[in-house]
Structures are given as C-alpha cells and as structure tokens.
Amino acid sequence: MQRDAIARVERRWADLPAPWQPPVSPDHPYAFDLDIVGRASLLQLLNTTATRMGRETLSTWLLSASPPAEARARQGAVAELAPQLDLRQDLEHRGRTAANDEADPAPFLAWAEGPDSLSGQTWLRWYAWLGPAALGILAAASYFGLTPYPLWAIPLLLNLAVGATAGRSAYHTISAVAADHRAIAAYAGQLELLTTAPFTDAHLQRLRATFGEGAASAPAMLRRLGRLASMAIPPSSMLYLPIQALTLWDVHVVFALERWQQQAGSQVRAWLEALGTFEALAALAGLSHDNPDWVFPQLADANDRLVATQIGHPLLRGDVRVHNTVTLGPPGTFLLVTGSNMSGKSTLLRSIGVNTVLAQAGSTVCAEALSLPPVAIWTSVRVQDSLERGVSFFLAELQRLKLVVDAATQANEGGSLRVLYLLDEILQGTNTAERSVAARQIIAYLVQQGAIGAVSTHDLALADDPRLEPLAHSVHFTDTVGEGPDAPPMSFDYQLRPGVATTTNALRLMRLIGLDLDEATADPAPVRG
Incomplete structure (x- = not known):
C-alpha cells in the first residue's frame, strides 16, 4: 500500500495496480475524453478501495453528477477522513484480506x-x-x-x-x-x-x-x-x-x-x-491528503458560471503541472481558446473537465479556488473513427457533436442539468470553409440553449467570425522561438493570455522533425511513364 501511495503522488502509472474497468458506454458524455477510466486515469489515481462495492460506488460518483447537497455532504466527510491516514490504510488492509476482492x-x-x-x-x-x-x-x-x-x-x-x-x-x-x-x-x-x-x-x-x-x-x-x-x-x-x-x-x-x-x-x-460509500469517501480523502494545497469547490445552484482560479490538471505531476485562471459562462457566452499546436489547449479543456468531475463527486480540486453550478459535462476531445462500424473520423465527430447538441436542447427544455461543453479542435476533419460555417452554427446553437463551455481551435478564421465575436471570450496560448545556438528551437510556457493567438507553428514543427522540404516539391514535375 505504501508503494502504491508513493506511485500515485508521483503519477507513476506503470507502478500502480492495473486499473479496474467499470462497464462504460462508448458514448459516455466524458469518460474517455477526460481519462476518467482506463490506464493513467482519474479512477486509477483515486482507487484505494478493496471491495467491489467500493469500486462501483467510486466509479458511479466519477461517471455521473451528484446533486450539490450530496456533494457538499461528502466534502465534510472527506475533510474529516483526510488526516486519518491510519484509519484509511487499516480499512484498505482489512478489505484486502478477502480471498477475492473482485467477488x-x-x-x-x-x-x-x-x-x-x-x-x-x-x-x-x-x-x-x-x-x-x-x-x-x-x-x-x-x-x-x-x-x-x-x-x-x-x-x-x-x-x-x-x-x-x-x-x-x-x-x-x-x-x-x-x-x-x-x-x-x-x-x-x-x-x-x-x-x-x-x-x-x-x-x-x-x-x-x-x-x-x-x-x-x-x-x-x-x-x-x-x-x-x-x-x-x-x-x-x-x-x-x-x-x-x-x-x-x-x-x-x-x-x-x-x-x-x-x-x-x-x-x-x-x-x-x-x-462501499465509506471506501469511496476514503479514496477521495486520500487524494486530499496527498495534495494538501488543493481546495474544496463551491458548488451551488445559484452559480451561473464556472470560475476557476489557478486551475491545473489533476493527472499531471505537480512539478510539470501549469495552472491558469479561467471563466466559463455566464450563459449567452462561450470561451474560445486559440493557440498553436502543442501549446496547451487540450490540456486546459481536460483540466476544467476533470476538476468539474472531482467537484461534483465531493472531492477537493486542483485549483486555488473553484465555483460552479451543477452541470452535465459533455465533451468532444478524443474522437476516433471506426473501421468495424464503417464510421469515418468526420462522421464520428459529427455524431459526437449531435449528442452534445441534443443534451443542451434537453437541458434548456427543463429535462436535465445545464450542459457544460468542452470541444477540442472542433470539426477538424473537414475543409476550412465548411468547418467555419458548421462550427459557427453549432456554437451559436449551444449558446442559444443556455449551455456554458469552451471551444479550442487553431482556425483563426473562426475567431474572426463577426457573428461569434460578440459571444466569445477569447484567450490563447503561444510559443516562443529560441534565439541563439544554445536556446531551444521552440518552447511553451502553457500560460493563458487574453485575446486571439497571433502565431502558428505547423511549418516550424515540420522543420524541427526533419520535414524541411523544398518549395519546389509543392509543384512537382510530371512523372514519366
């Protein structure tokens, strides 16, 4: 148990027990995009439960939003259990004495x-x-x-x-x-x-x-x-x-x-x-104990926006984690995140999503402060095509976005929680002209339905769209080109800045990995038969 605890703190995923995999639909609103389940996941980080009931309870809390009153009740329990290391370890040890902890x-x-x-x-x-x-x-x-x-x-x-x-x-x-x-x-x-x-x-x-x-x-x-x-x-x-x-x-x-x-x-x-509830609370308490600078969020129905002060990604080690301050909402607006490749856009969206999951489970969060309303998280971050189902990447992305749009519609009609959407590189599977039109329509509809969220892109034309500009709160990441023989050719500070990105780096990245091709190759001579 001590070795596992150290591996969790250091995020050494290979040294942790193989993650327990609860049954999760491929269409789950956020489980796979936010790494809630699977290897190097939030469930693997948290899971100190020793019984099947504990595992199922913990995974249920992470895979579905809890009512604010219930999450706040768990916060008090987690706060009391966090310093009781001996009690939590004794509970885990006694559970592990079972002949089959998956029974x-x-x-x-x-x-x-x-x-x-x-x-x-x-x-x-x-x-x-x-x-x-x-x-x-x-x-x-x-x-x-x-x-x-x-x-x-x-x-x-x-x-x-x-x-x-x-x-x-x-x-x-x-x-x-x-x-x-x-x-x-x-x-x-x-x-x-x-x-x-x-x-x-x-x-x-x-x-x-x-x-x-x-x-x-x-x-x-x-x-x-x-x-x-x-x-x-x-x-x-x-x-x-x-x-x-x-x-x-x-x-x-x-x-x-x-x-x-x-x-x-x-x-x-x-x-x-x-x-099972005690074991799940002990797991959340272990996370709080291992990260004493994390805080309990303010979760209330009266909130109409998510406000995060110095939020970071919980699955990253503390020495490499970068924190940013960000606001999603109020309804009628959206956060537009631009920036060059590898600059930190996807990590920011996942930071918001994973911390929201923790908040609604009753846990501490990786931030200096976080306030939010109860929300239904929907993401489109890690879309995959499917040869077996005959689904292309673009069609898979459209199907995912349709689920997000339908959820926002249902929420606006009073059938469910307000939707918090996180859309990464929206509609990257099609051409620029059609992407801009389709993305504008989807974003405008989500805003109209009262959903709050963030959209990342490095399509700067989307940021300049006059119909989205009044709705968008624009922020960006950037990169720095090294100067001098000892400087790195390109570096990132992963710090969020106001406004729209002004630089791109695709061609520089090509040269860095050895794809420094001559301009003449763009118009090759005909090949003789």
Missing part, C-alpha cells in the same frame, strides 16, 4: 434477501434431530447385541434419502454463503473498524448508524455468519457422504444459516452499500 456480492445478497429454502419444512427440522439420534441408538443396540437384526440400517437409509431430497436446496444455500465466507469475514473486519471510529461529521455518523450496535450490529452478525459458513463441509471431501448419512450435517447448517437470514438478511444490502 460479486450479488449471489450473497440474493440469498440474504430471498425466501427460505428449508425453514418452512417443520417435519425436516424434527427429522434432522430424530433421524441421526435413532441411528445412533439402534447402532449401539446392535453393537451390544440387543437387537436380532441390523435395524440401524433403516434410519441410515432414511437419512440418505432425506439428505438427497433436501440436498439440492441445502447446496444452493450453502454455496451462496460459504463460497464467499472469507470475503464476509473481511467485510466484518472493515465494519468493526468503522463502528468504533470516533466520527464527528454528520454524514459519517449517519453512515455508521446503518451498522447498528451490540450483538445485532453488522460486524457481529457478519462474523457469526462467517463462522456458520465455515462449518459447511465441501462435497468434494471424503468425509462429506459419511457425515451427511450419520448426522444430516448440511440440513443443520442450512437451518442455522436461515435463522441468521431471518434476523439480518434484510439489512445486508444497506450494510454493504454503506461500506
């Missing part, structure tokens, strides 16, 4: 919340005691010569018949619990830690109250269940059949499990969901 609790929950399989059969409850007792008595009588015939064979055969009849139901019940009894014990250890921690935050106290107290508390009940599950004998054991024939052991184990089910089964889901 799906669904079968266990289905059993806990499902119907009894044997408890309603009163005759079986009586026979489970009387059958083995009769077998023992008659076997002893036969041994001492008190019976002329081996009468003990009668209850033995009956035991085998009853065991076979009840065996299928017993097997399913025991399998649902016994297969994960080590995981159940791990859950109990985690819950025991959380029920004894002296939390003062109201959100943490409410979560802890879910676990109950005393002998009926979640850790006590799960430990009891773990002991019951460990009593089951595997069918593959050589002792399984003799013990079943002599004692109907499976039937007794199932009756004990179903008594537990009747007492606590309806509470199990709430326990595991609360545990």
Whole structure:
C-alpha cells in the first residue's frame, strides 16, 4: 500500500495496480475524453478501495453528477477522513484480506434477501434431530447385541434419502454463503473498524448508524455468519457422504444459516452499500491528503458560471503541472481558446473537465479556488473513427457533436442539468470553409440553449467570425522561438493570455522533425511513364 501511495503522488502509472474497468458506454458524455477510466486515469489515481462495492460506488460518483447537497455532504466527510491516514490504510488492509476482492456480492445478497429454502419444512427440522439420534441408538443396540437384526440400517437409509431430497436446496444455500465466507469475514473486519471510529461529521455518523450496535450490529452478525459458513463441509471431501448419512450435517447448517437470514438478511444490502460509500469517501480523502494545497469547490445552484482560479490538471505531476485562471459562462457566452499546436489547449479543456468531475463527486480540486453550478459535462476531445462500424473520423465527430447538441436542447427544455461543453479542435476533419460555417452554427446553437463551455481551435478564421465575436471570450496560448545556438528551437510556457493567438507553428514543427522540404516539391514535375 505504501508503494502504491508513493506511485500515485508521483503519477507513476506503470507502478500502480492495473486499473479496474467499470462497464462504460462508448458514448459516455466524458469518460474517455477526460481519462476518467482506463490506464493513467482519474479512477486509477483515486482507487484505494478493496471491495467491489467500493469500486462501483467510486466509479458511479466519477461517471455521473451528484446533486450539490450530496456533494457538499461528502466534502465534510472527506475533510474529516483526510488526516486519518491510519484509519484509511487499516480499512484498505482489512478489505484486502478477502480471498477475492473482485467477488460479486450479488449471489450473497440474493440469498440474504430471498425466501427460505428449508425453514418452512417443520417435519425436516424434527427429522434432522430424530433421524441421526435413532441411528445412533439402534447402532449401539446392535453393537451390544440387543437387537436380532441390523435395524440401524433403516434410519441410515432414511437419512440418505432425506439428505438427497433436501440436498439440492441445502447446496444452493450453502454455496451462496460459504463460497464467499472469507470475503464476509473481511467485510466484518472493515465494519468493526468503522463502528468504533470516533466520527464527528454528520454524514459519517449517519453512515455508521446503518451498522447498528451490540450483538445485532453488522460486524457481529457478519462474523457469526462467517463462522456458520465455515462449518459447511465441501462435497468434494471424503468425509462429506459419511457425515451427511450419520448426522444430516448440511440440513443443520442450512437451518442455522436461515435463522441468521431471518434476523439480518434484510439489512445486508444497506450494510454493504454503506461500506462501499465509506471506501469511496476514503479514496477521495486520500487524494486530499496527498495534495494538501488543493481546495474544496463551491458548488451551488445559484452559480451561473464556472470560475476557476489557478486551475491545473489533476493527472499531471505537480512539478510539470501549469495552472491558469479561467471563466466559463455566464450563459449567452462561450470561451474560445486559440493557440498553436502543442501549446496547451487540450490540456486546459481536460483540466476544467476533470476538476468539474472531482467537484461534483465531493472531492477537493486542483485549483486555488473553484465555483460552479451543477452541470452535465459533455465533451468532444478524443474522437476516433471506426473501421468495424464503417464510421469515418468526420462522421464520428459529427455524431459526437449531435449528442452534445441534443443534451443542451434537453437541458434548456427543463429535462436535465445545464450542459457544460468542452470541444477540442472542433470539426477538424473537414475543409476550412465548411468547418467555419458548421462550427459557427453549432456554437451559436449551444449558446442559444443556455449551455456554458469552451471551444479550442487553431482556425483563426473562426475567431474572426463577426457573428461569434460578440459571444466569445477569447484567450490563447503561444510559443516562443529560441534565439541563439544554445536556446531551444521552440518552447511553451502553457500560460493563458487574453485575446486571439497571433502565431502558428505547423511549418516550424515540420522543420524541427526533419520535414524541411523544398518549395519546389509543392509543384512537382510530371512523372514519366
């Protein structure tokens, strides 16, 4: 755990455990464009959870916006958990003791919340005691010569018949619990830690109250269940059949499990969901602890714009990260980001997007200050063509932009959150003339629908469009050409400046990588056949 923690701080992605990949649609509004999932992603950076419930809770928070009140409640919990390093590491360590930290609790929950399989059969409850007792008595009588015939064979055969009849139901019940009894014990250890921690935050106290107290508390009940599950004998054991024939052991184990089910089964889901929430909060708290200069954002319905002071990209190391101050909104305007290649436009858009995701999850953000309204993030940053689906790059970009436009329309009609859009190099897959017209129409429509956002481009004609100029707040990045033999040929400071970019660098980049071609090649002589 310590090695992983250091690797997270230093952003050494190759040294971190392989990232868990939640099921995410290819059309997700922002997951892939903003590196929320996958390798070198926000989820990989944050994920210190040890259970499937924790992973699913954390990924849900990162992949969908939470209501502001819920995000603010998490902020208080994160603030209390952040300095409690020992508690967070102990929680993770106890979770890792499970035999399979990817174990799906669904079968266990289905059993806990499902119907009894044997408890309603009163005759079986009586026979489970009387059958083995009769077998023992008659076997002893036969041994001492008190019976002329081996009468003990009668209850033995009956035991085998009853065991076979009840065996299928017993097997399913025991399998649902016994297969994960080590995981159940791990859950109990985690819950025991959380029920004894002296939390003062109201959100943490409410979560802890879910676990109950005393002998009926979640850790006590799960430990009891773990002991019951460990009593089951595997069918593959050589002792399984003799013990079943002599004692109907499976039937007794199932009756004990179903008594537990009747007492606590309806509470199990709430326990595991609360545990997953604790783990996800601990993950956000770890990010806050590792980055003490990050701040909690101000998330409020009354905000009509996103205002970020010295915002940086959370996935970059601190020594290479550059911070900028930026505003998106109010409605009726958009941020136009221009600049030459490699100057930092895409990184700025991702910085805004990733920090917005963190803000709405209840985390600290990589900025000196951030205020924003609740928003639905939509991006078009990393568009890909698809040979399998027969989709060209340009068509893929159009399909993506259609999703953004539809989301803005729905939001304006009152059906969802205000859209925050981040469009990188909009419509770069077509010619300049048509790109300018189409981009202008899309941007104007998004502005009209009340969405707020940013558009990056190095098409300076778009910045000069008289119909967009009144709506645009223009900023730019630039590059510096080195002078002198020891100076780098080109450098970037990644600092945002007001206005539209005045320089380009495509031809200089060509020369830097060795594509310094003669002008004559632009009009080559005909090739003779």
